[in-house]
Amino acid sequence: MRKKVISMLLTAAMTCTMFAGCGSETGGESVKDTSKTAEAESNTSEQDDGQAQTITPKEGGKSGTLNLWAFTDEVPGMVQKYIEAHPDFPYQVSSTIIATTDGAYQPALDAALKAGGKDSPDIYCAESAFVLKYTKGDMEQYAIPYEDLGIDVDKETKDADIAQYTIDIGTNSDGKLDALGYQATGGAFIYRRSIAKDVFGTDDPEEISQIIGGGSGNFDKFWEAAEKLAAKGDAIVSGDGDIWHAVENSSEEGWLTSDGKLQIDPKREAFLDISKNLTDKGWSNVTQDWQDAWFADMKGTGPKPVFGFFGPAWLINYTIAKNCGGEKTGEGTYGDWAVCDSPVGFFWGGTWILANKEMDEEKKAAVRDIIDWITLQTDEDSLQYKWANGTLNGEGGTKDAVASGTVMSKSDGSMDFLGGQNMFDYFVPANQYANGKNLTQYDESINQIWRDQVRAYASGQKSREDAIRDFKQTVSDNLGIEAAD
Amino acid sequence: MKRSHTMKKTIIFIICIILSILSILPFLIMIVNSTRSTVEIQQHALSLIPSGYLASNFKVLVGKSFNPLVGFMNSLIISVLTTILATYFSTLTAYVLVIYEWKLRDALYRFILAVMMIPAQITMIGFYQMVYKVHMTNHLSMLILPAIASPAMVFYMRQYMIPALNKEIVQSARIDGAREFYIFNRIVLPIMKPAIATQAIFCFVSSWNNLFTPLVLLTDQRKYTLPIMVSLLRGDIYKTEYGAVYLGLTLTALPLIIAYLCLSRYIVAGVALGSVKG
Amino acid sequence: MKARHSRYAKYGYIFSIPFAAAFVIFSLYPTLYTAIIGFTDLQGIGTTEFHFLKDPFLNFRTILTSPTFQTAFCNTVKIWVLNFIPQLFLALLLAAWFTDRRFRVPGEGIFKVLFYMPNIITAATIAILFNALFGYPMGPVNDVLTRIGIFSAPYNFLVNKNIAQDIVIFIQTWMWYGYTMIILISGILGINPEIFEAAEVDGASGWQTFWLVTLPNIKTILLYTMITSLIGGLNMFDIPKLFLMGGPDNATLTTGVFIYNQAFSGAYMYNRAAAASMIMFVIIVLASILLFWLLRDRDEEALKKLQRKREKEMRRACRVGRKAEEAEK
Known part of the structure; x- marks a missing residue:
């Protein structure tokens, strides 16, 4: 009997927590993060009895x-x-x-x-x-x-x-x-104006482009900038995932050879070292893209302030803006962003x-x-x-x-979020970099496997050789694609 | 002596309390967070005080193709029908093993013993290919009909029936002119009620919780079961919607928690019953 | 009497038709089909046509020599062993306490109910819930640890291979110890109380009673629990699949997830998945045989044993007789 009473009480308690939430619902205030499209959608789905x-x-x-x-x-x-x-x-x-x-x-x-x-x-x-x-x-x-x-x-x-x-x-x-x-989806470098001013003394997109080697086709100047940022306790990017997209689409060869074997383009292989450097030298917060910590860096609440992100225009509006912790200039990192050329061209x-x-x-x-x-x-x-x-x-x-x-x-890309900058000035030329020739149909799967192995190598859990070997093995296991050599 | 007993009792009691908290806490966090906004959760992910964002979380949740009602209905249809078929036909098969003396009886029993532990999961490739060939993927019946043959349940029913069913009752019914099928439905089934109830609960729960088979067979969103709906919450469309994710989890777990706490006496007793064998 | 039975014997056949038919269609045929696919080239989404391979065991060799499968198998066994030991230990301890004849734990019934609760909740829900609980940087676990000052900064648990595996082990233990406990309790309650009384009269301590009386008497149940748990463990899918998708770096990849990935994602290699399934099938059949042997009909077995013993004795008697005769000669 007593058992029953207590279990009923528990049930009641658990249900109550649910309805307590219901009761104190504050009128018209809707959740901050709800995107426009989501709202529009839920309107129509209701008439449809579920x-x-x-x-x-x-x-x-x-x-x-x-x-x-x-x-x-x-x-x-x-x-x-x-x-x-x-x-x-x-x-x-x-x-x-x-x-x-x-x-x-x-x-x-x-x-x-x-x-x-x-x-x-x-x-x-x-x-x-x-x-x-x-x-x-x-x-x-x-x-x-x-x-x-x-x-x-x-x-x-x-x-x-x-x-x-x-x-x-x-x-x-x-x-x-x-x-x-x-x-x-041609990509640019999207950076924090306040950090730029603090470290480089300017937030002008042209000058920052120069500083990080925008359009140079290599990352040399970018790493120099990373060191300057590190000296002030800032990270240049959030995690290796940010650089990956720039590396992926700027490499000459895709994952597969013409006869369908797996190959690793030297630029993509070099990503192993890039990732390791980012971790070892403290140039990043070692986050993983699309994970909570990555979003936290957009808001500026990660362990180290993060200078910027690589990305196309959609990243600004659909990801950074949604996670910047504010909705108008002055709130969170809203308005503290600007766009400049990426060191290497890419699309994402x-x-x-x-x-x-x-x-x-x-x-x-x-x-x-x-x-x-x-x-x-x-x-x-x-x-x-x-x-x-x-x-x-x-x-x-x-x-x-x-x-x-x-x-x-005939469109205007200026935005308060970017401190009034017209982002199309940089994104229109960025599109000419983009090329679709090094894509393969298995990219999603192979990228995921590669990035997992790179992460394991960068965090010191396995050697470079092991990471490459395991990568080839996993691709062969999961996709039946054998390595070229 | 007495004192050491009280000591021991206290220690045991404390350990039990800790384990109880461990059992409840994750679900409590889940339920509370389902009423909190994403911003609140980002500031402090752990809180035991509910907030007021249940409705807005719900809006976000269903705005992104998560349809708990559809999943709930599909899971209910599958679980109820599976349970009915499994208990009815398992009892019938157990009856066959207990009452009739026929040549293949022992062979069938041995066979059931041999295959009762083989999980359906391991033969899924062949099952999928078979179902695919006859264009029956996305038919809920493919998740229900296999329940007619549930060897483990037959085994349990037989164990229960041997002491519970007096053969003389069957004999006298026959003398009264009752047909075999009638005897089974009207006399044997009522006798087996306690065993059926126990097995029904477990059959229902395991069918309700099954992820693997529906995940392989169902591609049509209108046929999704609740566990598949849950698996969608991992998708990146929910990446930043913490409140909505917790709410989605709560919606799938809460009916089970409530049903369990109400039926707990029978369920715990049922687990105990189900294991006593040999 | 005999004639009466055979009159009803036909119902034995008739009433087992639904079971037999469903079993043949939904279990036997898929099993054989899976076995056959293991020897073919069946690959690619939606493919149903296949050819037997020239080298019939190619898929089996590929799977057995694949480091990923080996990792998955080792993980599966490791996760099962490391979850079963604490699970059994905890269940035994609680079962011993809850069945102790000298005192009752207050609230015993409620504790049983609560310990068993995680087992009833959808595993898919639990997997994603734990993924959220261990979120980085603002999951509840990190929130607690940083707030009470154990960690100075949030820790990303889910990228650490060992910790990820440990969490899966913890979830499994947490979900199953209550179930095991209830089964063990019922096993202990099934022991003839006179045995305990005798032990008490002999002045056995609590520990002695447990080791010398309780444990030997629930041996069968312990074995039963172990084998069912082993078979369940070898098929572990929901938790590792939805918790971290087998990652990081295959640390939580189990054979169940491996088979699923082979067959239903990427390149749809049904043949390799079928071969892997069959390998697991053989292992599970071996475990089942053990269980079969364990649950065989005791009375019948005892009778047969008695018969064998009698035959043996008779033979021995004969031999002794013959020897005696020879000796006489």
Whole structure:
């Protein structure tokens, strides 16, 4: 009896903690970090009695459902805006979002494409780290070329002035265009103005570019700057992950040789030493990207103040700004940032949009409208224009560099977050560095394995030789790819 | 003598209290943090005072394709049907082993003993290929029907039935003209109720908690079970949404905690019963 | 009498059809299919066609010589052993206390309920919860340790191979000691109380009673617990998969996670995964045989033993007789 009473009490106590939270809910105050897209999304999902997230056009939606697969809520958010602007859109859109972390997205997408049927994806997104698998790799046969959707590819890509690497990556092995992105993801160096002033006596992007060797093609000056920063107790980057993206996309060769064997480009191998140096010489806070500590450095609350991050425009708005600990100048590190040239050119990330070859004939026109709007149109109602100027979700939204040069040339990238700097001044030229030639379809998996081994070496847990050996072994075990030598 | 007993009792009591705290604390942190905002959690991740952000955490959570209700319903459908099928057919098979004298009886019993410990996980590649070939991935039935053959439960039911079921009852029912199927449903099942209840709880829990099979078979988000939903919380779309992640975990664990604390007497007794053999 | 039974014998066949059918379709066939795939070239997402390899044991050799599989296997065994020892120790200790005839621990019932609770919660939830608890730099564990001054700065637990492994071991122990304890308690309560009374009369101390009376009498249950735990341990998947995805640097990679990664991510190497599954299958079958032997029908066995003994005696008697005859000659 007593036992029962006490267990009831425990139950009650645990339930109470839940409802205590409910009761003291403070009216309209919403959580700070909620991004705009997330808010927009939750609005629509409610009418749908809890099924997968479906966007229903106000007047249309009678013809059936389009299935959209993505790894963030970004593209579903865009499609939602498109449908809001086109209430007579004939289809409902059901979005499936699976994060790419730990590689969960690809297996699920692969299985869904293979399974076919009415639930198979009609439109699907792929990230730069694995888009090649879907445009010219193992899953190529599922993608429909844009021209088969009825898009005049040559004319429209020219009119929109789409960056060449975006097209290269999206072209299949027959030379037809299967996929395009909407972002331009050429990278720059994003640094803290206050630290720049303190250590180098200036926060001017041109001068800081000079100091870190912006555009020089090597890291020599960058390490000199690192030492100066270290002397003042600052770290130049947060972790080795920040440098990795610069190393990865600036190397001459990708992970695979032409006959499909594993190779390690000298620049990528040198990343082992870079990472070790960062750790041993205290040039970083030894964080891992996308982990809590990395975000803490954006806010400036890590063990050492961190000078900067390597990244494209999206990193500023979607990651640094969200984690800077403030929403206007003076709060957290908001407004304390600036953009300058990266020592070596690179690009990082980007989302490509593909459509399923197996889709019903009648869906094609609707799919084309969405894809064309996202990737190729350039007028003021187009996605890219709104994306670049941060007006997709109303005025004052986040700005981003986009794939269309035409759009970029008529957009304004100045932001309070960067102390008023127009970030497009640096990101537009950064895109010309970017090239899509050293990508392979296994990049996501191989990068993850490589970075794990580099981390083990840098932290002193294994020797350089062991790390390389284990890397080759793991790639062979997980992917069946043998080393070239 | 007396004093050393009190000493010993006190030490034991303290150790038990520490272990109890260890059992409760992680869940308590989880529940409390599910009501706190990400900012609060970032400042101090440990707090036992609930805050007021439950609703906004919930908004963030469901805004990112986490749909606890769908997962809950799917898990419920699978677990309930699995439990019904497993207990019913295991009792029937145990009945076959106890009552009828037929040639293959001993062979079947030995076979069940031999395979009862082999986990389904180890043959998943073949199972997946089979299901894939007949285009049945994403069908919940593929997670339910295998429960008809649950050798371990048959073993347990047989152990229970041998002393509990008087063969004379069956005989007299036969004399009264009852059919075999009727006898099983109307006479044997009620006798087996306590064993069925015990096994049902464990069957339900293990089916509810199963991650591996659904993870392999289900790709359609509308078919996801709760453990798969949970695994999505690791994704980087939740990387900075601590409150929402804790809330997602709480939503999956709280129903179990409540059900457990209410049924704990039977469950603990059931664990004890389930193990007494040989 | 005999005729009556055979009249009902057909129901034995009829009523075992559902079980047999489900077993053949959902267990036997997949098992054989898995075994076959191990000898083929079946690879790639969605592939269902396969060819047998010229070298039939290629996949098995690849797996057995693969350092990653070896690591995974060693991890699995290590995690199981290191979790089972404290788990059993704690469970035995608690079981001994809770069944001590000389005193009752206050709140015993509630303690049992609480110790068993982690076992009932979804392992997936627990894995991710612990990932959050040990978060860096602002997880609850770091928060406590820095606030009470044990650490001056937060420590990144989850990138340290040993600590990551230790946490998995801790989670396993934490989830399972309550279960083991309850089983051991029921085993101890099943011992004839007269044995304890006799021990008490003989003046045995608490420890002596435990070592000399309790332990030998729950030997079977201990073995049962060990084998079921071993089989469960060899299949460990949910916790290592969701806690750190087998990382850092494969420190928490178990064979279950290895097989999953081979088959359902990366290059979809079903054949290698099948070979690895079969290797694990053989190990588990061996463990099962042990269990089978342990749980064999005691009465029947005793009868057979008696028979054998009698036969032996008779033979010996005959031999003795023959020898006597020979001696006489």
